[in-house]
Amino acid sequence: MTASNASAAEPRISNWNLPNAITVARIVLAPVFMWMLLADDGSDGALRWWAALLFVVAIASDGIDGHIARSRNLVTDLGKILDPIADKVLTGGALVALSILGELPWWVTIVVLVREIGITVHRFIVISDHVVAAAWMGKLKTLAQAVAISLALAPFWVLLGDWVLWVNGVFMTIAVLLTIASGIDYVVTAVRGSRADRQVKR
Structure with a gap:
């Protein structure tokens, strides 16, 4: 059997699978928790706690x-694209909401959004050639953002005192630094990859 026949015999993984459905659900939940956070002007009431819980989930x-995608061999190109987008929608929405409430400087939100949107746009530009999966530093950045937010x-x-705000500030600073560092790492990797592709085509 030739390589082409072998590849043709392999079953194509459907984009309509459980991991992608979960990813889409994460995107849909973003405006829900944003509404819950902003509905009572960010007070420390029940909606604020529910918004935080919904974000964590x-x-x-x-x-x-x-x-699920890796263990059941359900990894798809669509999933590789939607997964980082879902992270960006969730974290971006939370940062915007916190800035609207005056709890986070707008420059922090802008720096993060510029990095996230810029890399997402680049992924779509090169999607016809290849799908750029998240690198280890990007995943670490996402984890740091998740914890900080x-x-x-x-x-x-409200329960522990104002010193918690200082702790929050430290974690947010780490998240911002990792956001910038991972953005630089992505750009450097993309430039090197582009140069390597041009050398191969020569």
Whole structure:
């Protein structure tokens, strides 16, 4: 059997699978928790706690859909594209909401959004050639953002005191630094890959 016949015999993985459905659900949940957070002007009431819980559940499901996709051989190009988009929608929505409430400087939100949107746009530009999966530093950045935003959303300062705000600031600073570092790493990797492709085509 030739290589072409072997590849043709391999079953094509459908984009309509459980991991992709979970990823789409994460995107849909973003405006829901944003509404819950902004509905009572960010007070420390029940809606604020529910918004924080919903964000944690949505962002934690990233590991669930990834595990299911890998363990059941359901990894698709669509999933590789939607997964980082879902992360960006969730984290971006949370940062915008926190800035609207005056709890996070707008420059932090802008820096993060510029990095995330820029890389997403680049992924779509090169999608005809190849799908760019998330690198290890990008995944570490996503984890740091998830932890920092979760702490910022949950009003733990009501229970533990204002010192919690300092802790939140430290975690958010780490997340921003990793966001910038991973963005630089992505650009460097993309440039090297582009140069390598040009050398191969010569």
